[in-house]
Amino acid sequence: xxxxxxxxxxxxxxxGRGLVEAARIHHNVVGLCADLxxxxxxxxxxxxxxxxxxxxxxxxxxxxxVASGLAASGFIPVIASYAMFSPGRNWEQIRTTICYxxxxxxxxxxxxxxxxxxxxGSHQALEDIALxxxxxxxxxxxxxxxxxxxxLMKLLVQNxxxxxxxxxxxxTEILTQQxxxxxxxxxxxxxxxxxxxxVVIISTGVIGVEARYAAQALAQQGVSVALLNxxxxxxxxxxxxxxxxxxxxxxxxxxxxxxxxNGGLGSIIAELIADNGWSQKLLRIGVDDQFGQSGTVExxxxxxxxxxxxxxxxxxxxIG
Numbered sequence: 001x002x003x004x005x006x007x008x009x010x011x012x013x014x015x016g017r018g019l020v021e022a023a024r025i026h027h028n029v030v031g032l033c034a035d036l037x038x039x040x041x042x043x044x045x046x047x048x049x050x051x052x053x054x055x056x057x058x059x060x061x062x063x064x065x066v067a068s069g070l071a072a073s074g075f076i077p078v079i080a081s082y083a084m085f086s087p088g089r090n091w092e093q094i095r096t097t098i099c100y101x102x103x104x105x106x107x108x109x110x111x112x113x114x115x116x117x118x119x120x121g122s123h124q125a126l127e128d129i130a131l132x133x134x135x136x137x138x139x140x141x142x143x144x145x146x147x148x149x150x151x152l153m154k155l156l157v158q159n160x161x162x163x164x165x166x167x168x169x170x171x172t173e174i175l176t177q178q179x180x181x182x183x184x185x186x187x188x189x190x191x192x193x194x195x196x197x198x199v200v201i202i203s204t205g206v207i208g209v210e211a212r213y214a215a216q217a218l219a220q221q222g223v224s225v226a227l228l229n230x231x232x233x234x235x236x237x238x239x240x241x242x243x244x245x246x247x248x249x250x251x252x253x254x255x256x257x258x259x260x261x262n263g264g265l266g267s268i269i270a271e272l273i274a275d276n277g278w279s280q281k282l283l284r285i286g287v288d289d290q291f292g293q294s295g296t297v298e299x300x301x302x303x304x305x306x307x308x309x310x311x312x313x314x315x316x317x318x319i320g
Contacts, residue, residue, distance in 0.1 A: 008171040011206055012110055014146030015167050016041025018153025019078055023049055026157050032067055032079045034060050039169070040080040040110045060086045064093035064105070071103035076160050083109030083125035087164065091131055094162075099137045104160030106153075107132075108167060113258025114292050114300040115170040115206060124292030129204075130263025132164040133234045140234040142166040144190070144208040145174045148231055151182040159184055168258075170297050172206040175229070186237050189244075190227045193219035197226035197248035199319060202241075203256040204230040204265045210301065211256045213308035218315060224248075236268055238276070245280065254283045254315050258306065261286040283318045285311065 023029040023045060032054045037043045046053040056063040060081055067077035079086060087094050087109060098105045109132075112125045133140050139161060143149040149167060156163045175190055182188075190203075191212050199218070203211035208229050215227040226248060230236070244250070253273075255266040266284030273282055287304050301307040305314065 007174045009146040009174060010169055010171050011143050011146050011149045012039075012041050012167045012169060014143065014149030015108055015153055015165065016044050018150035019045050020048055021150070022154045022157040023052065026076065028074060029076045029078065029157055030054065030070055032056055032063050032077055034058055034063050034081040034085060036081055036110070040108065042080045060090040061093045064090045065097045067105045068097035068101060068103045071098075071105050072101070076104055076106070076157055078106045078108060080108040080110065082111040082123060083128045083166065084111065084123055087128060087131050088125060095135055099135045099162050102137045103162065105162055106156050107164045109164060110167045111169050112166045113168055113205060113207065114287070114304060114306065115168045115172070115258060115297045116292070117170060117297050117300065118294050120294040121292040126258070126260050126287050126292060127263065128166060129233060129257075129259050129265065130267070133268070135162070137162050138234065139163040139184070140166070141184070141231055142204040142233055143231055144203070144206060144229045145172060145176055147174055147176045147178060148182060152231065155182065155184050166205055168206045170206075173209045175208055175212065182231075184232060186240050187232055188229050190229045191215045192226040194224050196224045197250055199223055199225045199252045199254060199315065200228055200244065200248065200250045201225065201254045201256060201315070202228045202230050202265065202269060204233060205258055207256055207258045207306060210306060210308045210311055214311035214315060217308065217312045221316065223316070223319065230265055233265065233268060236272065238272060241272070242276070245278070250280055252281045252283070252319055254318070255285060256306070256311060257286045259286050261288055281318075283315065285314055
């Protein structure tokens with residue numbers, strides 16, 4: 001009997017679906033895009049709600065300012081572009097017009113991480129978590145697949161405040177189900193080898209697929225391990241992580257991200273360990289102070305040590 005094919009879809013598609021579903025219920029949701037409606041999947045919103053869609057052109061700074069004004073007028077604006085341009089190009093406008101005024105604008109940053117592939121280093125946002133989490137009032141979410149992106153999008157609209165959603169271009173495996181409980185105050189366990197977990201791997205975004213395979217490989221080698229999907233990066237659910245570490249008897253934490261090792265998920269966890277006086281050892285796996293480059297997703301994951309085999313070897317070596 002043949003196994004069912006693994007379902008794959010880009011997380012950006014989930015964003016597009018969630019935006020349309022949310023807009024059908026919340027009539028004050030409006031969409032703004034910087035000349036990228038097709039690749040950001042805002043096309044569906046534009047087609048269903050043409051009177052609530054604004055094409056601002058290649059003017060990301062203006063898009064942020066216009067969105068802030070719309071929010072001040074009672075709308076819930078959702079702005080979409082490649083993350084290298086929003087928040088990369090319009091960070092100051094996001095800071096001053098959106099966050100400083102605490103306006104409920106949802107920023108969808110697309111083409112994040114190495115999985116942009118052949119578009120190359122100029123379009124691979126590897127610094128966006130650092131940029132956005134440092135902003136006061138800003139919430140940061142990073143779905144692991146398209147299903148979670150849909151659910152998070154609908155939740156962000158229901159809980160309006162400055163928010164950033166990190167999205168990927170390439171197709172990746174679906175790790176969650178529609179029936180899974182999702183909220184804006186907790187993360188979720190994607191894999192657990194036993195009732196204990198010497199090692200907790202924390203991944204964020206679609207690299208969770210590679211992290212899950214690595215966790216399963218480690219379990220087969222006798223390591224008790226759990227995988228936590230950090231869909232909520234700011235405010236990070238600290239008490240949930242503390243409870244999991246006490247419940248599982250965790251001695252080692254490993255972070256995995258398609259982002260610079262500095263400033264992203266690894267830095268968040270390092271700060272929590274330092275601030276709370278935790279004793280767990282920490283291994284941060286990400287891009288090590290480099291820019292991206294062109295290649296297939298598989299080639300880039302391998303080159304930067306983020307593929308499942310490299311992750312397994314790094315973690316196994318760290319825990320000895």
